[in-house]
Amino acid sequence: MPLLDTPVRLGVQLQPQHLTYPQIRDAVLRLEDMGVDILFNWDHFFPLYGDRDGLHFEAWTMLGAWAEQTERVEFGCLVNCHSYRGADLQADMARTLDHISAKGGVGRxxxxxxxxxxxxxxxxxxxxxxxxxxxxxxxxxxxxRIEDRWAKLNPAPTREIPIMIGGKGEQKTLRIVAKHADIWHSFVQGDDLTHKISVIEKWGEKDGRDTSGIIISNELKDRDEEQADDLFDRGTRVYTLGFQGPDFDYGIVQRWLDWRDSKNG
Known part of the structure; x- marks a missing residue:
């Protein structure tokens, strides 16, 4: 069973396309001030929607700026593309971001x-x-390799850096989730979500890892409160909201913050 006693958290994915960087910077500040729990970008080199040659920025360098700019929110890619950088380099980059963001002694x-x-x-x-x-x-x-490198780096990360893995394939992806993930992210709903969770549990049993601590993450864009309630009942505790500018609708964010607060009592 998924971890049910963890609070609901809201993550907003700022899509780094069709925006100037000052617009992204201002959105980060406003979203942190509103009380969002996690800020994400994505790891691509070109826009995914709209003008395919429009404005776009690289993910990891942006995260370094966010680590300094913010004080409270957790942050990361939704999700990093493993193919673009060597594994040991990714580990070192992650450890460095962990330290940059450790305003209270613990990285975010x-x-x-x-x-x-x-x-x-x-x-x-x-x-x-x-x-x-x-x-x-x-x-x-x-x-x-990443987990091995984290154990060797000096200085070590300030905490056990949470690993969030996206995807739903049952033969490979969910086995990787069962072995490594602290958070599993997908877009699946309803009975399919419940089934996928059971697959993760079975891979964990096979490979000797207790998966009960894995936090379930899912998407809110184009969904309503009834669908979010069903995801909650099935164990989802991190909710992500795709957020595109330049005409950001902060009212949607506030709507989901209010829903989050209603779940957390």
Whole structure:
């Protein structure tokens, strides 16, 4: 069963496309002031929607700015593409962000990661696209290296950096989730969500890891409170909201903050 006694948290994914950086910076400040729990971007090199050659910014350098700019919120990629950077380098980058963000002594970085899927990124930046299977195999191997590197770095991370893994494939992705994840993120709903959680539990039993502490994360965009309530009843405790500018609708964020607060009592 998923971890049910953890509070509901709201994450907002600021889509780093079709915006100037000052617009992104201002949105980060406002969202933290509103009380959002987590801020995410995404790890791509080109817009995913709208003008395919529109304004766009790189994820990890942006996160370094967020680590300094913010005081309270957790932050990360939803999600990092493992293919774009060596595993040990990712570990060191994550550890560094952890320390930059440790305003109260404990870092706030969440290591959200996945196997990658956006072929244009690979083609234009010179990475081998491979197959879904080869990219997942690389992610599995890479996470072993990342965890090993965290144990060797000096200074060590300020905390056990939470690993958030996105995806739903039952044969590879959910096995990786069962082995490594602290947070599992997907878009699945209803009985399919309950089934996927049971698959994670079975992989955990097979591989000898207790998965009961994995926090379930899901998406709110284009959903209503009834759907969010059902996700809650099935164990979801982190909710993410895709948020696109430049005409940000902060009323939607406030609506979901109010819903979060109603769940947390």
């Amino acid at each position: 970085f969440i290591f959200g990661t996945g196997a990658g899927w956006f072929e244009r990124d690979y083609d234009e930046y010179g990475y081998e696209f491979g197959t879904p299977g080869s990219r997942l195999n690389a992610l599995a191997d890479g996470l072993d």
